[in-house]
Amino acid sequence: QVQLVESGGGLVQPGGSLRLSCTASGFTTDYYAIGWFRQAPGKEREGVSCIASSGDASTYYAYSVKGRFTISRDNGKNTVYLQMNSLKPEDTAVYYCATGCPDFGFFEEEYWGQGTQVTVSS
Numbered sequence: 001q002v003q004l005v006e007s008g009g010g011l012v013q014p015g016g017s018l019r020l021s022c023t024a025s026g027f028t029t030d031y032y033a034i035g036w037f038r039q040a041p042g043k044e045r046e047g048v049s050c051i052a053s054s055g056d057a058s059t060y061y062a063y064s065v066k067g068r069f070t071i072s073r074d075n076g077k078n079t080v081y082l083q084m085n086s087l088k089p090e091d092t093a094v095y096y097c098a099t100g101c102p103d104f105g106f107f108e109e110e111y112w113g114q115g116t117q118v119t120v121s122s
Contacts, residue, residue: 002026002111004097009116012087020082020116022097029073030054032108034080035101036071038093038118047103048095049082060104065091087120094118 008020022034035050049071050060059071070083080097094115100108 002099004099004111004113006095006097006113006116009095009118011119011121013122014087014089014120016087016120017083017085018087018118020084020095020097020118022080022082022113024078024080027099028075029078029080030075032099033101033104033106034073035098035104035106036080036082037096037098037103038091039096040093043093045096046093047101050101050104050106051080052106060101062103084118087118089120092118092120 003025005023012018033052036048037045038048039045048062048065051071051073052058068086073080095118096113096115098112100106100110
């Protein structure tokens, strides 16, 4: 059974930092490309970042977060992280992790987590 679970969301002030975690079960995180996505109320889902499978560990970022967010993986913990720095109010959204990153050209079987809320506000 494939399962993805996000954690690490919360309330943070503008300019602050947060690290999200995506822990997988039923497969190892080096098997699929893993992506982070977000959706704010009234807005379309946005691909935020992606890390390729172990065969190609390239990383990809949406222009809006490039230079501020960093995606990484710890295969020993079966976890993918999203380090978010210099957070802005417009980063407020529910953040999801998923297998495959169609927004970045990796079309794989898709499994999604339940999401974790990130709120950036003073």
